[in-house]
Amino acid sequence: MAALNCRIRGTCGLTERARCSARRVEIGTGEGGELVRRASQQLTELVPGELPLAQVEMAEMGKRYGKGSGLFGGAGLVGFLMLQALVATAIAPAGAVAGKKQASRAAPPTPEQTLHKESAKR
Template identity: 35%
Template sequence: MTAPSHEPDTRGATRVQVTPDPANASTGELIGQLTEQLSSLVRNEARLAQAEVTQKAKKLGAGAGLFGGAGLTAFFGVAVLLSAAVLGLAELMPGWLAALIVAVVLFVVAGVLALVGKKDVAQASPPLPTQAIAGVQADVATVKQGLSR
């Protein structure tokens, strides 16, 4: 490994940012720091909000898909129940009992899908970036406290 060179870099401009000590900094330097820090803070909070909304939207989509699956499964359960009624009345044989058992199993599956979907939708609601909002409120409170000194 080579030792760091103190010669200027001729390949391109480099920017070294030196943060002055707040006790010895001028008003202009402090305002510059404040502007940089606020813009960085706003960008970070916006990224957090975007990530949070994306995560909640995914959960909402999964929950809606599970509700759709529950509805389709319930539809097939009704179709099988109708088949059981037809078989029971037409034949008066044990074939309808098998169809009835299948229908009950389909309704149980539909119930499980509906409960899981409800849980996912409840976790994704409301689709607001609550963590980001709380972070911004805390940041505003900190800035207000700092300005009041």
């Protein structure tokens, strides 16, 4: 606030340092307007030129994300199938052992009870 009052009334008893900073503000304000105008002009020229580049860059990134997610999904599917194969491999020997046990109980393939009844009748 003191710097604003100093610019309006001139030197109002402020130290030399405060007067110098008030002058810098006045000088900076004039150049600041020019800087803002140039920045605005450069932005209006820059943005339309950068949009196609940004679109190309985003398209490339999208392709990479697509390939990466496809590969990741494929790896998940292969892992799932491998897990199923592992479970089947673990179950198969148990089934084979149970089947052999049942087959050994069924041997010999002759009707022993009927043979015993027939031999008892004779």
